[in-house]
Amino acid sequence: MIFLDNLMNGLSLGSIYAIIALGYTMVYGIAKMLNFAHGDVIMVGAYIAFCGLQYWGLPPIVAILAAMVVCTVLGITIEGLAYRPLRQAASLAVLITAIGMSYLLQNVALMIWGANPKSFPRTFINSSILHIGGLNVSSATIYTILANVVIMIALTLFTAKTKMGKAMRCVSEDRGAAELMGINVNRTISVTFAIGSALAAIAGVLLCSSYPILQPTTGSMPGIKAFTAAVFGGIGSIPGAMLGGVLLGVIEIFGKAYISTELGDAIVFAVLIVVLLVKPSGLLGKPVREKV
Amino acid sequence: MKLTKAKRNKLIYNIVTFALVIGAFLILQSMIANKTITRSLKGQLVPICCWIVMAVSLNLVIGISGELSLGHAGFMSVGAYTGAVVSGLLMHVYDIQDPTLRLVIAIVAGGLLAGIVGALIGIPVLRLRGDYLAIVTLAFGEIIRNLVNVLYIGTGDGRLYGSFLNKKLPEGITMLVDGAKGAVKIKPISTFTAGFILVLITLVVVLNLVNSRAGRAIKACRDNRIAAESMGVNVTKYKMMAFVTAAVLAGMAGALYGLNSSTVVPTQFTFNQSINVLVFVVLGGLGNVLGSVISATLLTILPEMLRAFADYRMLVYAVVLILVMIFTNNPTIRSFLNRLIAPFKRKETTGGDAQ
Numbered sequence: 001m002i003f004l005d006n007l008m009n010g011l012s013l014g015s016i017y018a019i020i021a022l023g024y025t026m027v028y029g030i031a032k033m034l035n036f037a038h039g040d041v042i043m044v045g046a047y048i049a050f051c052g053l054q055y056w057g058l059p060p061i062v063a064i065l066a067a068m069v070v071c072t073v074l075g076i077t078i079e080g081l082a083y084r085p086l087r088q089a090a091s092l093a094v095l096i097t098a099i100g101m102s103y104l105l106q107n108v109a110l111m112i113w114g115a116n117p118k119s120f121p122r123t124f125i126n127s128s129i130l131h132i133g134g135l136n137v138s139s140a141t142i143y144t145i146l147a148n149v150v151i152m153i154a155l156t157l158f159t160a161k162t163k164m165g166k167a168m169r170c171v172s173e174d175r176g177a178a179e180l181m182g183i184n185v186n187r188t189i190s191v192t193f194a195i196g197s198a199l200a201a202i203a204g205v206l207l208c209s210s211y212p213i214l215q216p217t218t219g220s221m222p223g224i225k226a227f228t229a230a231v232f233g234g235i236g237s238i239p240g241a242m243l244g245g246v247l248l249g250v251i252e253i254f255g256k257a258y259i260s261t262e263l264g265d266a267i268v269f270a271v272l273i274v275v276l277l278v279k280p281s282g283l284l285g286k287p288v289r290e291k292v
Numbered sequence: 293m294k295l296t297k298a299k300r301n302k303l304i305y306n307i308v309t310f311a312l313v314i315g316a317f318l319i320l321q322s323m324i325a326n327k328t329i330t331r332s333l334k335g336q337l338v339p340i341c342c343w344i345v346m347a348v349s350l351n352l353v354i355g356i357s358g359e360l361s362l363g364h365a366g367f368m369s370v371g372a373y374t375g376a377v378v379s380g381l382l383m384h385v386y387d388i389q390d391p392t393l394r395l396v397i398a399i400v401a402g403g404l405l406a407g408i409v410g411a412l413i414g415i416p417v418l419r420l421r422g423d424y425l426a427i428v429t430l431a432f433g434e435i436i437r438n439l440v441n442v443l444y445i446g447t448g449d450g451r452l453y454g455s456f457l458n459k460k461l462p463e464g465i466t467m468l469v470d471g472a473k474g475a476v477k478i479k480p481i482s483t484f485t486a487g488f489i490l491v492l493i494t495l496v497v498v499l500n501l502v503n504s505r506a507g508r509a510i511k512a513c514r515d516n517r518i519a520a521e522s523m524g525v526n527v528t529k530y531k532m533m534a535f536v537t538a539a540v541l542a543g544m545a546g547a548l549y550g551l552n553s554s555t556v557v558p559t560q561f562t563f564n565q566s567i568n569v570l571v572f573v574v575l576g577g578l579g580n581v582l583g584s585v586i587s588a589t590l591l592t593i594l595p596e597m598l599r600a601f602a603d604y605r606m607l608v609y610a611v612v613l614i615l616v617m618i619f620t621n622n623p624t625i626r627s628f629l630n631r632l633i634a635p636f637k638r639k640e641t642t643g644g645d646a647q
Contacts, residue, residue, distance in 0.1 A: 082614055085622040086617070093621040095360075096570070096571060097617040228430075265434055273428055273431055280420050280424060
């Protein structure tokens, strides 16, 4: 029973990582950049939902939608202002800009909402505990896993069937050729950021529903872990991000439960290192051939 | 002996670097003697030296060897903890009271242990490339931080006690490392002179390495791995050389940093700290050692100088960081700036970058 409890918790945490990792992996696949500010977009999303619920008295669904809209706009703005001027620059320059953006978001949040941790209000997401055959499962767990499955199916269909999805795959394959085929690369990248940021808002709400402490640094550690998850699954691959995220969450919870609470993070990272050494392009990543 | 132009430029670059560092040291020393130095700056002197060493050593990995490492603070924490333990051990067990001797032994020990850890990490890690290498170094940095978080070391009646995960140490001993509380009760023995000497040693090591046969091999691996390999350069060996050298230097900086205050806590060496050093390196210019020295100095002082804005200083720092990156890397803005300064530039100065 404890095993199953842990498994459910692991799946739930892993689903949150997976949703965040999707943002990382899509942006990496298309813009070839590590968007370090992604973790902080999660935090902004959670704060907006928090304000909607606590101060403006919005119904939960509307608050979540508001968070998604704000994060989408934020994602597009960040991309347009900070990353687009650096499209041709060295990847390290873009990385540093993203780090600067991460600091900026954290500090703006610090100014607006202060350093004191806020407690995320209860919503329909985490209001009840379900009893399924002796298992006590929080409704947040169920909603998180459900959201993850829905998002995965929707994204897979989106990239496979729609015109924009095909354009995205095209740009990630070969940006130059895509441009020659008449694909608007800048718009495709903007849409990618928009989707990633909207997902980040959902992840933020789900994260704070399970772990209801909200402060300006809330997003950074899940951000790093989700980034690790994206690499774990093979960065640039959408199913890889899903698999990596879920596995990472399960490993973290089991590591904390059965080995040592303090060493949970160390175990996660150690597993990551072992996987990368055995399979250097991640679980589902395509091995890159080097051409001379 | 007649020098080629490239060699002459390198020589000038090295002389300028050393002259600047030594000059700054002499000026600061005279300011300390005259007591014209502000208190906050005086407190910053040793940390500045540490960050210079960190930036220069990370530049060796990123700028010269071309591998993105995001776990440099991990080596610094290894050095800081080793330094604190060794210094405490020398004082309590071996009864060495001379602070200079203790400092030197602690710094050497910190460098050694960080070097060993660097070699252990480097063997598997340097097989990976690009972003994967970055993420694995990040992971190692976090693992090191997690491990020191559950490390307990104490000393009593001439013996050294240690335990891991649980605090299973006898009562009444002096704790040197106390889990999440970090390394405690350190006697601060770091001095500005020691920091200055460490900076000089770092510069000598790195500049000599860069301009040596090994340094050229390292840069060849960076520029084109396959070409270097087919010319008979042992890529793994030279990448390891750069990585371990950087780890040793970071460990020494860590020992100096740790022995500058009374406690060292694991949260001082998080991922953010590695990123800070990375920012020094990139703003100073990849592969440019003098640039790292200057940017590490300025960016360590800058947040202190912005204290007047207290609440806004990290905000300003973030905005400055983004603007600098956009201004120095956007082709349109760059060509615009170049046109602005073109009339003031002599024609010849286009070639001959120092590195």
